[in-house]
Amino acid sequence: MAIKDLLANGPIVVNIGIEQFYHDLKKQDAKVVHVDWRPSALKSDLLSKLRKLREGGAN
């Protein structure tokens, strides 16, 4: 959606993170859905391995 359409229609929001922001958008009658977001185990493990490699530690 073009920026002009975002400004014309108003925000319709996917909230990823702080749940308070979802409730505050609800209070303003905005259309919003909250994502109960968690990093995938795969991502976490990969990050952990990359960090260890960077630090020259165990692989």
Place this chain on the structure above:
Amino acid sequence: MQRVEVVRGVYYDSVSLMRVAQELTKIDGVIDATLNMATEANIKIMSAAGFDLSGLDLRPSDLVIAVKANEEIIDGIIAKAKEYLSNPPWKTTEISQQYFPKSLNGALSMLPEANLALISIAGQYAGDEAMECLNKGLHVMLYSDNVSLEKEIELKKIAKERGLLVMGPDCGTAVVKGIGLGFANACPLGPVGMVAAAGTGLQEVHVQLAHRGIGVLHAIGTGGRDVKEAVGGITSLMGIEALLENDDVKVIVMVGKPPAPEVEKKIFQRLVSGNKPAVLGYIGGELEGDRPPIYFCKELEETAAVTAAVVNGTDPDLARKDLNLKYEHLKELASHFGKRKGYLRGLYSGGTLCYEAQLVASKLLGPIYSNAPLDERYKLPDSLKSIGNCMVDYGEDEFTQGRLHPMMDSSFRAKRMIEEAKENEVGVILFDCVLGYGCHESPAEQLASAISQVKREVGDRIIFVGYVCGVEADPQIASSQRKILEDVGVVLADSNAQAARLACLLLQ
């Protein structure tokens, strides 16, 4: 004694974890409590806070619950932490029972017409998530900080190619068609469109415009780095373009620290060719002399006053003169309250408010020490120990890692007020109290409790000067918050710039 418990393979967002920790520390017998995902940064923070995590095999997908408490209750506190995690006491049953999808795809199947993602997860994940949102055709507001400059540039370049906005990273505030995102005040709608590279700068101008009866339709946040040379003002320029095209926006306001020269030039040139009235509020900037329909301002209240004049078709210079008269009147007000001996100490939750206060105070008092100083020569070696006239920005990373943002929780700042007051050389304590969506439900109460304690201990030796950045329609109700502070003897000013001036004038 200390007890540490590790829960493997779970994830909770930092705000939920900090709220649980906050609840636990209210329990009698609890000395300290912290809950964190076991990222490298969090492990360091917990260790620095005195928790011994040595010998534990921790991974980022582990939750660490660490408690210091009396031996007889410590097991119960760990159990309480787990109970609060599964049934947060601050949530109503109705909220707890709501279903939330676990993924972006799940969210989009529930709300296929979504056009914007508000992302506030840990910085290490936020960039990739933002990219996924752009790939789904969503505009992005990236509240998260700790996203690399390279990632920011990559995201913004891709977004630009697709005609999408990336507000942020580190973008705390935005308003789209009157709807506040993140930290935002419930101000009226009106003919002003803003682009802001400064979160509380945006809030202050928004609020000051509301006080002058002027509304804002859109306020596009950019994140502070957007106007640096490396990013080149990508979001700022896209925002200005959109506001120039929008017929409902009659006046454009840009707020932030002065952009890099090349970016400043591009913004100015586009506004000149756009031929729509514009007010450039570059805080502490050096540009002088208006070039109607473009006006230059150096402070936040001035930006709002000049914008209001432009909207109303009155003389912006007259608006500036009126403001200067108000500032002159503060001298009488200072005499009325009686001058104090000693140093000024400013304790801020808003970064731009702290920056502006330093600009004002440095002209009246000379150099100001800070953890985010105007001049690096006056950087505090230890942000927890003030030197001379000093202002501390509690929104800086060093204070927000492992803690709620000070606009969500003022308790750490309130404790600092008590510490500052113990120093005999302190005469004035200056602070902000920022309201709006996203902020604490009653920051004034948190601060007033500390101020009462100081008053009991040192009487009137110290005078407190505050500014409540908010409006009546905010969830906290500005007049109620003001009353709470006035009832404990705080002298309140009508703007951040006035509060800083008054605080300086109160010193002998």
